[in-house]
Amino acid sequence: MGGSGVWKLRTFAKALMAFTVTSVSLVASASDHQVISVTVNAPGSFPYLYFDRTRQTYEGLVPDFLTHVSEQAGYSIVYLDASQFRSEENIVSGRADLYLANPEWLQNPSRFIASSPLIAHPTYLYSTQPFGTGFTADRLSGVTICAHRNYVYTGLESGFEEGRLTRVDSPDHTSMAHMLARGRCDFAVYNPYNAMDAFYQKSLCHLDVFQSPVPTSVVELPFVMRADAVALKALIDRHIEGFAVSGELEASLAHHLTGRDFPKRGKCE
Structure with a gap:
């Protein structure tokens, strides 16, 4: 040649x-x-x-x-x-x-x-007993709250740090619900959607569950x-x-x- x-x-x-490289790019x-x-x-x-x-x-x-x-x-x-x-x-x-x-x-x-x-993301407390009139979380003292391990709860952290509230950690939302049902804690803390998912399971169909009248915090997602x-x-x-x-x-x-x-x-x- x-x-x-x-x-x-x-x-x-x-x-x-050059064409091949350009095509790949x-x-x-x-x-x-x-x-x-x-x-x-x-x-x-x-x-x-x-x-x-x-x-x-x-x-x-x-x-x-x-x-x-x-x-x-x-x-x-x-x-x-x-x-x-x-x-x-x-x-x-x-x-x-x-x-x-x-x-x-x-x-x-x-x-x-x-x-x-x-969406806005509220968090509430849940109980097997009705909440009193005028209830607010910042007035709580000497109570236990079932929580999800490693989760940060904006409206409750100061209470945990000061010792007014005792945090009882669970690995997931379902176990939190069952602990509340067995009386292992006074309240459980959830956003309302996780609470619905946890408390509306068939295994807890017998349980009355009440949501606090005001959220403990509201954050944006x-x-x-x-x-x-x-x-x-x-x-x-x-x-x-x-x-x-x-x-x-x-x-x-x-x-x-x-x-x-x-x-x-x-x-x-």
Whole structure:
């Protein structure tokens, strides 16, 4: 082959290589923008994001919202099971994009940015006896409260630290409910959705359960993401607003909370 032929072959090879690299970059770029991965503190938290064992899939407000994003913007959604600590690491390392949490609950909040709030997150006390008129948690002293191990309870932490309240930790929300039923604590602390999930189990159908008249705290739940995920934050913020204005947010909660409320009266069928 002459010099001219060799030069043409080398030129073609370089062009092919450049095209291949460009194509791979475009595919990778498209993939990055088409998939949103969500890290979950398995098995999740009702009704925000919980695992449906019958359907073997995640259900709840978050999947409903992300279905809205998928339909409106063409993204695919994947879920990654993790623990609370691993969920933070998954975001920082880039293994996941989103995590539903209040930034104050994170170990290193400065490493994240947060979307607009998806929903307000109240926390209440629960008892097997009615609450008195004018009840407030800040007047409590010398009582025990069943709590979820490693959880931070904004409205109760000072009481725990001062020794006015005694915290009795459990590994999960179900065991907290059973401890309250057995009289192992005076109160249990939940957001109302986890309380519904725990106390409406068949094994506790006989139990009367009352919710405190005012919450111990109310915090906002946004999606947190890597500090440099500015474009993703803009996308999520835009769709959170649309999800709320369209009435889909309210409809999603109503769907997942059907037939559950407080006070819960003991009745087994």
